[in-house]
Amino acid sequence: MTTAHSRIDFTLPQGGAGARLRHAFGPPRDVLVARGLHEVRGVLDAVHAAAQAGAWCIGYVRYEAAAAFDTALQTHAADGPLAWFSVHDQALPWPDALGADAPAEVAWTPGLPRGEFDAALDRIQQAIRDGEVYQVNYTAPLHGALQGSADALFAALHRTQPEGYCAHIDAGGTQVLSVSPELFFDWTSDAAGGDILARPMKGTAPRGATPEADAAQAEYLRTAPKERAENVMVVDLLRNDLSRIAQPHSVRVPRLFHTQALPTVWQMTSDVQARTRAGTTLADVFAALFPCGSVTGAPKVRAMQLIRELEPAPRGVYCGAVGVVRPHGPPGEGGVAATFNVPIRTVVLQAQGAVVQATCGIGSGITSGAEAEAEWHEWRHKRAFVERASAAFDLLETLALDGGQLRHLADHLARMAAAAAHFGYPWDAARVQACLQALVVQHAQGAWRVRLLLDSRGAPRAEAFALQPTPTPVRLRLAHRAFDEADSEFVRHKTTRRAHYAAFAPTAPGVFDTLLWNRAGEITEGTFGNIAMRLDGRWVTPPLACGLLPGVGRAVALREGRVAEAVVRIEDLPRVDGWAFINSLRGWLPAELLA
Structure with a gap:
């Protein structure tokens, strides 16, 4: 028998405020595996039956299992089991300390060059103009190798997404580390029928650098036509999918365009609910909903055909489903409860000899008018969760x-x-x-x-x-290119992860620091301190919204009225007639900008 252990930390969306399903599981008494399309429904039926009999089943269904439910849903051939579930007689307490003291590091390499990304978006936009699709969810993998402990990597990932649908499934040679914030479905069922909730997640905006900027980003997400259109299309798709298993007239949408704050991005979700018919099984639910429309596009059949054309390899567990199926209601009455996430924000580890290969998919929904530059930066914001977790920092x-x-x-x-x-x-x-x-x-x-x-x-x-005294004036030199990380959480908060600053550190003799600027051409800060400029007769410092560390020395200078906030662009620099470097350690240092 395959040795496995699992952990789940799932929000229970129909269980009341703060309700969570948080357990660990030891070696299973059985493992249910589907290696071919013809076996997928049988495995789901066996999972359903095991839960009816009182067992807990933890597992996943790969994206490539779609054709088991509808042969029109095209995918690449799977590179592993299409469905995998471990069966447990009991749930154990959550091991809070597991992985806390072990190291884990992954150096990620994007699997998609920018040129291929732009070409794929052009192809999708042409399909939209031709009326083939309304939306396509396009994705690509990051690749790396794990150095250290899978438990430690999951613990670090879990810190990046603590309120979502988190699972660590150890299936032997394959491990799934999912910290998805997206609910696929939550279903409770008994002999009379069941209640099901789907909560598709569509629409993304980066977090703001200040409370005001953050609120503006959330408002933008709620009101932007592109984001709302993307969300509505998926909601309509889920309403149609749920109607296949719903009691007549029971499908409803009680909440639209809800913005959810995650550590690195704002996401938009909507709720779609229904009452399922008596006799509905877990396999029936998957047949109606799988894969979730939020990771395919609409119409689903044609969108998945384009995904197969444009994405060169199978998605695997990413964009499939990861979840738990358990008993529900009084013992012996055969009720089941199933909660599955959509495994975005998910790392899959695969042992290959002495090396543990890591894969993490990133993607977004492409609609009419989507711009390659904006989508590319959305991908960068979305992968921040895994980059944060993939190397320790203080x-x-x-x-x-x-x-x-x-x-x-x-x-x-x-x-x-x-x-x-x-x-x-x-x-x-x-x-x-x-x-x-x-x-x-x-x-x-x-x-x-x-x-x-x-x-x-x-x-x-x-x-x-x-601490040695610093001779003044200190000399600054303008960065030769934009500082792409200006909107990173590792700029807004001070940590030992400073490679993005080190790449701009001055190397020329006599240069004290580099003057950074963002993609909009706005001056931001130095690599280890803030900047003040005398412009039009007053001292100013860039606002936090430009993308810079909220330095303590800067905050003191603002409180004392020594400086005021103002946006300064590169083209304004010839008008600057005074410079200062500011940080808490060295105070206010007169500076000069080298030509």
Whole structure:
């Protein structure tokens, strides 16, 4: 028998506010596997029967299983089992500490060059103009190799999406690490029928750098015609799909265009509900709904034909379904409950000898008028979740310790606490302050640069280095290209992950820092501090909405009225007649911009 273990942490959307299904599972008493299309329905029937008898079944259905329900739904040939479920007699407590101390790292490589992406979007737009489709969900994989523990990678992924539909399924040579925020369906059924909820997710916008910008992004998502059209098309598709198993006149849409805040993006969802007919089985539900229209497009048959034409390889578990089927209602009455996600935000690990290959799909729905540049950047925002989880990092604050006093301590602690909340790191203010106080006692005299770090377990540590005076004016040089990461969460929050800044660090002798600018041509910051400019007779600093770290020294200068916020573009630089570099460690340093 295949040894396997699984963990699930699912929101229960029909279980009341805050209801969750959070369990671990030991080795199964049975494993149900479909290797051919003709076996898929049989496996789902066996899963249904096992749950009716009191078992818990955890597993997945690959995207390529679609033709098992309708031969018109074309896909590539599958590269693994079409359906896989483990059967368990009981659910165990969730192991909170599992993977917390182990390392995990994946260096991801995009599987799609920009030229191929643009060509695919052109082909989809032509199909839309020709009336073949209204929308196509186009995807491509990221590839990498796991260094370290799958448990640790899942723990890191889980921190990026803690309120979604998360599952770690170990099927031996294949492991599925899904932290999808998207519900495929939640279904409870008994002898009289059942209640089913689908919650398709369509429409994406990046999170804003400030509360005001974040609210504006959410409002844009709610009101943008392109995003609403994308969502409505999928809702209509799901209404039609659900009608195949619904009692007459029971399909309804109680909620449209709901915006959901995720750590790196806003997403739009809508609810589609129905009352299923008596005698409906799990296989019937899949036959009506699979694959979810949010990952195919509309009409589903033609959209899937285009997906097969444009995507060179099978999607696998990505865009299929991952979930749990369990008993429902009084024992012995044969009721079942099934909750499945749409496995976006999902990493699949495959053992190949001594190497564990990792794959993660990224995609978006392409509608009429979709622009390649905007879709390409949407993909970049969507993959931020896996890039965040794929290498360990600490939260970081750099403070000045002078004569036994930590400068602007309250500001630094508030900023680190905000970063801890954003990244899901435990925060214990008393423990952090005790760590700092121990360091202050050891460095009560002189000037020191203090690095305060907080790891993913909430453990602080502090380091001190002698602080040397900085000769002024310091010299700045304008970056030779746009800083593409200006909208990254690793710019909005200070961490030890700084490769995006290091790529712009000055290399010429005598240059103190690089002056960065975003894709819109707006000045943002330096690689290790903020910037002030005297423009038209007043000192200004770029607003956070341009994409920069909310520096403590900058915040102090704003509070004191020394600077005001203003957007400064590259073409405005000839009018700047004064420069300053600002950070909490070194204060306000006069600067000059080199030609």
